[in-house]
Amino acid sequence: MRYVVSVSLGSSKRDHEVTAAFLGEDFCIKRQGTDGDLARAEELIRELDGKVDAIGLGGIDVYLYAGGERYALRDGLRLLACAKLTPVVDGSGLKNTLERQAVRYLEEEEKLIGPGTKVLLVSAVDRFGMAEALAAAGCDLVCGDLMFAAGIPYPIRGLEELTRMAKKLLPEMTKMPFHMLYPTGKKQEEKAVTAAKFAQFFDEAAVIAGDFHFIRRYSPPRLDGKIILTNTVTAADVEELRAQGVKWLVTTTPELGGRSFGTNVLEAVMVTLLGKRWDEITAQDYTALLARLQLKPRIERLN
C-alpha cells in the first residue's frame, strides 16, 4: 500500500480517507485539514516527512503563474521547506496539464463550451493553464482574481490584462500572509459579506470556473442553468450546487469515494507512480501518465 496525505489549510470538517488503485498499485489517500493554522500544517508535514510516499498541499498554492512568469507564495514555500525526504506537491505541476485537457474535453467531446461562451474564472493565477485553454477555445473570459482575492469589483478581461496585473501585484502580494489572499479554515464555510457586490458577474456567466471555495463563498443563491468547472467538491457540496439550480458539474479530477479530491492529491499520487523527483518531472511525464491512467473529468448533470 502507498500512502498519500493531503495537508490542507482548509476546514478539518472536510477530512476524508479513501483507498483507490492506480495502475495496479493500492493507495491510501487521506486529507487532513488544519483549519487555517499554518503552524499546525508545518508541524504535520514534519511529522509525515519520511513516513508517507508523497504529501499534497491543499488549500494553498505554492506557485502562481501568469504570462510565462512563476510567482512563489512565501507561506507556501515555508510549508515546502518542512519536508526533507518526502516529495511535497501543491498540484500546480499537474494543473497545467490536467485542466487544459479538461477544457479541451468539454469543448470537443461534450460541446459544453465554445467560442463566445461567457466564463467567469474566479481566480486565474492559480489556474493559468485553464485560463489559457478557455481563451484558446474562444470563450469570453472574465477573471475574478481582484474581486475574490482582494475584494475589488474589477473584472479582468482576458489574459493580457491578467498578465499585466500579475506583474504589478504578485511579486509583493505573494509575500502577504496567505489568509489575507484566500479563505482558509472557518472562512471556507461562510458566505462572504461582500458576495452581493459580485453577483452580477456570476449572473452574466454561463460557466463558473476555478477554485471551489471562491465559488462557494461568493456565489449568489441561484445558479440556475450554470456549468460549474472546478474540483475538490464533497458530496455535500454537490447537493448544495444542485439546490442552487446548477445544471452541470464538471470536476477536473475524477471522483474517488464520493468526492473529487484536489489536484494536489492527484499530483501526489502521480509523483509516487513516476518515482522521480518532483523537480525532474515534466509536463510530458504527466501527459503520458494521465493517458495511462485514462482519467477523464467527472461530468455530472445536476438539474
Added chain:
Amino acid sequence: MATRDELLACLAQFRDRCNADAQLRPMLADWERTILIRASDLPAEHLLIVRGGQVYLEPAAADGADLTVIAESGLLADLFAGRITPTEPYLNGSLRVLGTEEDIMRLDFISLMIWGE
C-alpha cells in the same frame, strides 16, 4: 527622517498619481475610506480621503479614521513616493496599519497599482 513638508509633498505625489490613473478609478469606486497618516517621529498627521474613486489630501481632523497608518516620517515619505513597497515594512512591523485586513489589503493594492513594475 523626513521633514513635515517633505512628507506632505510625498502624500500629494501619491494623491496625484492615484487620481491620474484611469484604471485605478473604477477599482476605488466602491471604497470610501478616511486614512490617517501619522508620523511617529514628527508632530505630523494628514488625512487621505478616498471618495468616488478620487483621492483627496486634507489636514488631519479630530474625527475617527477608518485606517491609521503609522511609521517614521522617512519611511512614510519613501512609501508614498513609491521608493519602497509597503509589504516588507508592514510584515517586519516598522509600518503599522490599524484597520481591517480587507482595508489593509486594499491600501497595499493601491500602492502596488500606481508604483508596481
